[in-house]
Amino acid sequence: MPMPEPHGDRHPLLAAQEGIWTGQQLDPHSPAYNTAEYVHIHGAVDPTVFEKALRHTITEVEALNVRFTTDQDGRPWQVQAPGVDWNPHVADLTDAPDPHGAALAWMAQDLARPVDLEHEPVFGHALLRTAPDEFLWYHRVHHIALDGFGLSLVARRVAQVYTALVEDAPLGESGFGTLESVRREEAAYRASDRFAKDRAYWTERFADRPAVASLTTEQALPDRTFLRRVVDLDPGETERLRAVAQELSVTWSDLMLAVTAAYIHRVGGAPEVVLSLPAMGRLGSVSLRVPCMVRNILPLRVAVNEQDSLRDLATRVAAELRSGLPHQRYRYEELRRDLKLVGGKRRLSGPGVNIMPFEYDLRFAGHRSTVHNVSAGPVDDLAVNVYDRAEGAGLRIAVDANPHLYDETDLAFHQRELLALLREAIDAPDHVIGRRPVTVLDGGPLPQPARPVLNLIAAHAARRGSATAVEHDGRTITYAELFGSARGLARRLAARGIGQGALVGIALPRGIDAVTAILGVLLSGAGYCPLDPDAPESRRQTLLDSARPALVITSDAHAARFAGQSVLRLDASDEGAQARTDPSAAADGLAYVLYTSGSTGRPKGVEISHGSLATFVAGATQRYGLRREDRVLQFAPLHFDASVEEIFLTLCTGATLVVRGDDMTESVPRFLRAVDRLRISVLDLPTAYWHEMAYTLSTGAAPLPDGVRTVIIGGEAALPERVNRWRNTVGPSVQLFNSYGPTEATVVATVAALHEAVTDPGDVPIGLPLPGMRAAVVGGELHLIGDALARGYRGADAPDDARFAPLAQLPGSPRSFRTGDLVRLGADGQLRFLGRADDEFKISGHRVHPSEVEAALLALPHVREAAVVGQVLPDGTRRLAAHVVTDDPRPAAAGLREKLRAVLPSAMVPSSVRFTDRLPRTSTGKIDRNALGVVADEAAPAEPADGLEQAIIHIWSRILGVEHMAPEDDFFDLGAQSLQAIQVANRLGVELGREVRVAWLFEHPTAAGLARHLEHRPDPADTPPALPETVVADARLEDGIRPAGPPLSGAPRTILLTGATGFVGPHLLAELLRVTDAEIVCPVRAATPAEAADRIRQALARQEIPLPADHGRITAVPADLARPELGLAPSRFAELADTCDVIVHNAATVSIMRDYTSLRAANTEATRRLLRMAAPRSIPIHLVSTLSVAPPRTLSPEVAEAFFPPHPGLVSGYQQSKWASERLLEQAAERGFPVSVHRLGRVVGAPDTGQVNGRDFLWSVLASGIPAGILPLLFEAEVWTPADYVARAVVRLSLSAEPGTVYNHAPVAPIRLADLYDWVEEYGYPVKRIPLAQWRRELPRSADVAATTGAFFDSFTGDGTTEDDSEPELALGHVRADNVLRDLEGTGVSCPPADRALLFRYLDHCVRTGMLPPPPGRGA
Amino acid sequence: MPEPLTLDTFRADLAEFLHQQPDDVDLDENPLYAGLDSLRITTLAERWRSAGADVSFVELAERTSFAEWWQLLSERRAGAAHADA
Known part of the structure; x- marks a missing residue:
């Protein structure tokens, strides 16, 4: 067995670990790098022996006995820390209603807890019994320590050791190699020719930085969690997959890669796909026998075209792998840096395919087992994980998705389709799979043959001539009159030679004249082209040059704008002769030309024929159910094609068109009143306008008029949120149609009835094609087919004309229009709009080609x-x-x-x-x-951020070693590496005295962008949820911590006082010495006992507390409360647990800026450790806490002397850590610990010294505001308690408290801020009192105190982006102090009130110490 | 019943995975640089195990030439004396 390296040994990270560490820094509190699996053991397991096997194995694995620290430069180190303190979670869940479900739920919860790499074990284990003879062994480890293969090595060893222990056999050697050998190998590789060769291979292969295709066009950083769908291939299918692989001379993994590439191609049509391929990175390496993290990712380029079969693609994949795999040791992160693909939205590769072929047939004392992955780490985009399970079980495919990019529905859809494609491909490996599948939706036939619009309107004029056709501003015109004037105009046009084939421009505002002109032009046989009379001069000229109208109809008012054109002034009725017209327009005759934005840089004219217009009118009239009685608002300007819908649907139905007045839309309520007054029944609105209307309706500011029965919206994607508001407010009684369609398909191609039953409230369909039209989804792109398609573009513009083309995938290759819009077919059979395939952008209903x-x-x-x-x-x-x-x-x-x-x-x-x-x-x-x-500059260019920008540039140029850096330079283009980004974030954080997250540098990779972000920070998405899970998890007191033994009695002989060197601590120490005879043990951060004692003396001196005569009873102990066992030697910890009679826990790291994770060790965990120390002898613990754990007044009118449940007011890490400490004590009290809690308000200096705590928040506000002559209106009033009083009260109450009592140390009336500021003025400082937001703006940025307090307010309000003057809620409700008053009664301990004299004493102190300048006119 | 493992079948197996002719397989080549991956090595290990040579993935993966593979396989072939792993 290799010996672990000596204690304190630290090493730089392996390259792969550095990648993980960097990723973790992007979101330090993310649990995403927790990887986990569980082994389902089919047989009885002895938990005691199992724990022994775990403990034994963990001592053997160097990579698990580590901590990760950072040095001053933000550089990470791995510190070997053998003997890591951990406990497995062992539970018997057999009594649970669903033991397996309960086990999985426990795992999910455990996995969701972020790991503090500096202080916590990187791993965790659980043994969960789910049936008498079924056990789940759960094994979690942070990816920085182990990769998947490493995890499998550990699991194998645990199985081996457990089996040996059960069988009483020798445990044998682990066979694990050392981390040092892996490090040496890596160093040797980096110095080798091979490294240079590998780098050359990859940089050349990716020199063109290929576009990276995915299943979405969006990009995002990984979320803290991921979505997963798991499916198992049955053994038969797996067999078939293997057989096909063999037949094609590839492996089944090549087939998975080929099918995934084909699928991505089919969805988006990309000609090439770049997959992310995790690679074990251990071939020929010592790391084959070392549990560690060395995994790499290979980018795999796969070209896909329409003719490819599985055989073609798999062969291509295998060849690409053969050429790339020899270079697999070159790091992915390094390649991204080489290619300058770091930061922003630059990507090297897309969706991942992770093949896990490891043999994993573990036996536990003879019992079979199966391994199940729980988490494979964070998911960037989409990852297809394939696990080869135990013999004969078939493959398991787990598709993971980043929830920022995909929802459950998307994931289910992609997983289903991917699997279908896999099955299709292995059933017919030589069939084409590269072709994008086509789904056709048919709008059905037209109700009757489409009739030309002029015939329909003429019929109304003939049969119902007196019906009102158009109303505008009090004027009305009947069908007979309209048709008559239009015919007159047509004759005048004919006399000017206008007839079939000609195009006539119409430059008129909305109104009766415009409608007459449109009909007149059509009746002359010509087509019309609406021209915006108010368009910029050159735009008008561009359109005229392209459209080449034979004539422009306009009014006197606008005629001058068409000088040089042949013009017909509508108002000059006497003008010219009349001639016969020939309106019998053929179906392919031109009806109108409308201009849209063109991708070639010029606007393009869409030519719509009479046949197309007739088809659209027939289909849409039926779909919307328009009736003669309807009154339809004409909202759109003529050069928007929505006007075609409004005018022709209305007139062809014989209904009344009501033209909108210009002032109608000044406000939504005004608009709605006008709609009511004009008795409108049908509204056809731009979606953006309707969004406003839906919002207004939902707030109740104005009602929807009763007469409105149909609303048609279109022009851009409808927001689900607004649709929901509409549904909740208006309900299903008003028809709401969401229309979609490009101008090229005549106004509207598909329609969804949003008032009908909802399947998914988060999802707004664009529906189904209109009758007479078909929609073909090719891959993901929408193509339209049918008689309503445009003839083409005016003046045939080759690249754009190509968008009208036969669709070869359909029988008969019908002519189609390729929309460039990506869509998805929902489960309800309706289309959903997903986005654009190109960079066309839709804004306020305009299609804009950049x-x-x-x-x-x-x-x-x-x-x-x-x-x-x-x-x-x-x-x-x-x-x-x-x-x-x-x-x-x-x-x-x-x-x-x-x-x-x-x-x-x-x-x-x-x-x-x-x-x-x-x-x-x-x-x-x-x-x-x-x-x-991604250069997302926030809207209003508020304050010039020069100072901030300069600070950022300064730090970056130092780190990058570049001299001239412009605010718009991209850090990563200048060669920045992730590690440097982390260093910059650290230094910037220090320099600015505020949090700067590494992720922000990636999201805003220029100095200008980052400065803007910091100015406006934090955006709401960054603010953590009410209470982070870590806090909740930490606030649980382990079952094992319970008081044992009878309560102590008699006078205490030894008292443990923590935090003796702070502001209150020295007073507590002096008071404890005064009222007890005990030895006071003070743990102090120091290297030696002498240094510790010295620090205590200094703290007393700072507070001007004379060294007590009996200071010999003080024992200063070097310690660190943030460390296990309080940083004491185990023997010292045990000794204290044995001898100590009272614990006064006053220590806490007080920081309003730091986040919870950086405070938990010193604050929450220290409390837990003290409870652990107290448990064996039931030592009483008294916690000094803070009133800032209380809910603000907005949540609770009173602050009770009781423990608080979690509440949204716990915003800062400090509040959270103190709340969690109280929560631990609360549970301790419930278990019978003798505890008390002492919440302090603002502790001010002892009156006799007039001391001021310069680190106190209020005093730092005063110290920065007074010299600037401005003070913020912070709160109404607050309680001030002097430190010496607090110490007397806390000590007194602690020694006498009823167990479990909470004390709010607010025994006097609060001091009013207004009085305080009055006194400041009376002292001689002229100050202006202003709202906080204004104070923050006006305070000179140079004041360094101000920087931290300002940043605090930013973080406190959680909303620096708005410019309104909303104040942070600092105020508490009325603070109850009944317990304090009751228990101090008759003790002689009382609190002096804060008054003018006291404040003057404090201000004297400030002037004396230089914290404040002397007031003007007063000597120092 | 799979074919017994011989140097020829060994070469043929490698050739199949390397997309080469058996005669072109260079036994001095490093499996890593030949472009093999862990799944291919796992697959080969399975194949050779079923042909009677008890070798594991790790044992193959840590060796740096095909010649070393053959040496290992020769030692482990059925009938050959079983060495302890």
């Missing part, structure tokens, strides 16, 4: 390069962000936007323009849009 905006930017003077990306902010707001490289001097962003407004519709003008020195590019020279997408 390239079009880029083209406009590049056309501006001084703009050299431009990249535009769509961003979705955390609140769902969508916006465009431009990144621009310009000549010097830089133009102003506002100026650029102004110029863009002259050429682009306003929705296409980026709301954010950022200047940069160069655009990020991939190695192939393309703009790296992923990198741009």
Whole structure:
């Protein structure tokens, strides 16, 4: 057996461990790196022997006897710590209703607990009995210590040792090699030629940094947990898989890889897939016999095309593996750094396929067992884990998903489809599997043949001529009148030579004239093209150049804008002659042309024929159920195709079109009142507007008018949250149709009836195709087929025209339009919109191709390069962000936007323009849009963050050794490595006096971006849930800790006092010496007893407490409460447990900024250890706690003298650690421990010395605010208690307390903040009192005290992103102190009230010590 | 009943997994650099066990040439004296 290395031995981490450590730093409290499995043992197990086997094995495994520490530079070290203190959890669950379920639930809970790598064992074990002869051995270990193979080595050894112990046979050697041998091997490899060769192989293979395809277009950091679906292949299928593998001369793992690649290709259509392949990394290595973490990940490129069969793909995979595997020792993390694929959204590889072929047929004293994986570690995207189970059992496939990216439904869908594809492929290995499957949804036939719109409208004019066709602003026009004027216009057009084949521009605002003009143009035989009369000049010109209308119909008001065009002014009714028209438009005759954003950088005109329009009208009219009686609001401007829906559906039905007035939409309530007044029955609204309306309705601010019976929405994805609000408020009685469709398929292609039964409230379908249309889902992309498709684009634009193409996968290869939209078919058979396949972005109903905006930017003077990306902010707001490289001097962003407004519709003008020195590019020279997408600059450019930015740049340039770093430079582009990011986070945290998480550096990889994030931090997603699970877990007192023996009696001879060197501690010490004759043992952080004693003397001196005459009774002991056994030698700990008669536990690390995990050891765990010490002799424990564990006034009007259940007011780590300590005492009290709890408020200095605690929060606020002349309105009033009084009261009450009593040390009236500030002014300091938020803004940033208090407020409010003046809730309700008053009665111990004189004494002290400058006009 | 294990069948097995001709298999080659992975080695170990040579994955994986594999297999072939692992 190798001897463990000597105590205190520390080593750098192995490269693989460093990868895990880095990942853990991204989210330090994440339990995601806990890996676990359980071994189901089919037979009786002796728990005592099993525990012995576990303990024996763990002493043999070096990698488990470790702690991980960081040095000042943030560099991690592994410290060998043999004899790690741990206990297995042994439980008999046979009485539980579902023992196996209970066991799994226990495991899930254990797995969810984050591990403190510095202080806790990296592993845990449980033996759970689920039936008389069935046991589950659960084995958890942090991935930093062991990988999957390492875990299997340990399991094998445990089985061996257990068996030997049971059989009373020699245990034998473990056969484990040393960690040192693995380290030496790794060092030798890194120095070898092989290393250089391997690096060259990978960097060359990935030089082009291939696009990484996945099943989603989103990316995210791993969550703290993962979703999993497990399925077993039966032995027959597994056999078949193996047989096919053999037939194809590959292994079954190659088949799994091939099928996964094919599946990813089929979903997104990517021509190449890069899989992540965990590799054991042990071939030919000493680590084959060392339980440790050396696992690597290989990126595996697999090209997939439509003709590929399983044979093709598996052969390709096998060849790629043969060429890559020899280089498998080169680290994945290193390759990412080489390729500059670190941080942001840069990826090297996509979904993982993890093959676990380890032989795992463990026997426990002859009993069979089966191994089950519980967690394989964090999941980046999606991971397919394949376990080869014991002989003949078949394969188990566990598909894990990152919950940030997939929900249960998605995961179930992908798992089902992947498995179906696997079965299909092994049944026919030579059939094509690369082809993307096609699902067709058919909208069914039209109710009757589609009739041309003009015929339908003419029929209404003829039969119901007096019915109102259009209303606008009090004017109405009947069908007969409308048709008559339109015919008149048509004749005038004919006289100008307009007829079939021509295109006529219409530049009119919404209104009766516009409707007349549209019908007039159609009646002339021509098609119409709506032109926004208010469009920017150059935009209008671009459209006119492309559309080439024969004529533009406009009004006098707008005619001037069309100089140079042939114009017909509608208002000039006398103009020109009339001629016969020829309106008998053929089905393929042009009805209208509408412009949308084009991917080529220019807008493109979609040509819709009469046949398409007729098909759409017939299908949609039926689907929406429109009736003659309906009054339909005309909401959309004419150049949006929603206007086509509104106008033609209404007029073809014979209903009334009510044109919206411009002022109707000023507010939603106003809009709803107008809808009511105009008796509208059908609303056709842009989804974005409807979102507002649904919200307003849900708040009750305005009701939906009774007359509204149908609402149609469309233009962008509907938010589930708003749909739910609508459902809850409006209910199913009003029809709500969610419509989807590109202009190229005539307005609307699919419709979902959202008012009908809901299957999944979190999921908004876009429904089914309209009658007459079909939808084909090819892979994941939606194609549309049917008579409503556009003729094509005006002026045939080759790349875009290719989107109209025959769909070869369907019989007859019908013409289809490839939408570029990714969809999913739900269980209810309806389509769901998932996102775009390209970078088209939808904003306020506009389709925006970033390239079009880029083209406009590049056309501006001084703009050299431009990249535009769509961003979705955390609140769902969508916006465009431009990144621009310009000549010097830089133009102003506002100026650029102004110029863009002259050429682009306003929705296409980026709301954010950022200047940069160069655009990020991939190695192939393309703009790296992923990198741009993450530069998420928060909306309002609030305070210039120069100072912060500079601080970040300063630290980064030092660490990276670069001289000139611009705020927009990407750290990772400059070569930053993860470890350096961690160092920067640490230093930045120290420098700024606030928390800086490593993950933020990855999410905001530029100084500017990070500074903005820090300015606005924390976003709500970062704020932890009410009480972290660690806290809850820590607040449980183990069953084993119970008082034994009778309560102690008589005067105490030895008293243990912790925290004797703090602010209150010296007073406690002096008081204990005064009122008892006991020896006072004080554990103090120190190296030697002499140093410990010295620290106590200093603490007394600092408080100006004279060294008590009988100081010989003080015993200072070097200790560290954060360590096991309080950092005492075991013998000393045992001795204290034996001799001590009272414990006064006053020590705590007080920090308002630190988080719980960094406080738990010193605060919570110390309390637990003291309880452990107290248990054997039932030693009384008195805990000095804090009123800050109480719920704030908003939660509870009174602070009771009782233990508190968990509450949302426990925000800071300090509060949580003190609450957890109290909770431990509460349980101790319930078990009969003689305990008491003493909650202190603000402890101020003893009046006779006028001492001030400079580290106290309030005093630091005063010390930073007074010199600046401003003080914040923090709270109404609070209790002040002087330290000497507190000490007298605590000691007195502790020695006499009824066990289990809680004392709130607030025996006097609180001091009012207003009085306090008055006195400050009376003392001579002029101060202005201002709200806290304003104070935070106005306080000079230079004040270093202010930095910590300011950061505290940021963290306390949990919402630094809003600019409102919401105050943090610091105030407590009325603090009850009945117990204190009752038990101190007659003792002579009483609390002096705080008054002006006392405050003056404190201020004197501050001036004396330099904490405050003397007041103006007063000498020092 | 699987074929008994001989140097020829050994070469043929390797050739199959390396996509080579049996004669082209270089016995001095390191299995790692030949592009084998743990599943392939596991599969070979299973095959050779069923042919009567009791070898484990770890024993194969820690050796750094095919020649060493053959030496191990020769020692472990059925009939050969069983050495302790």
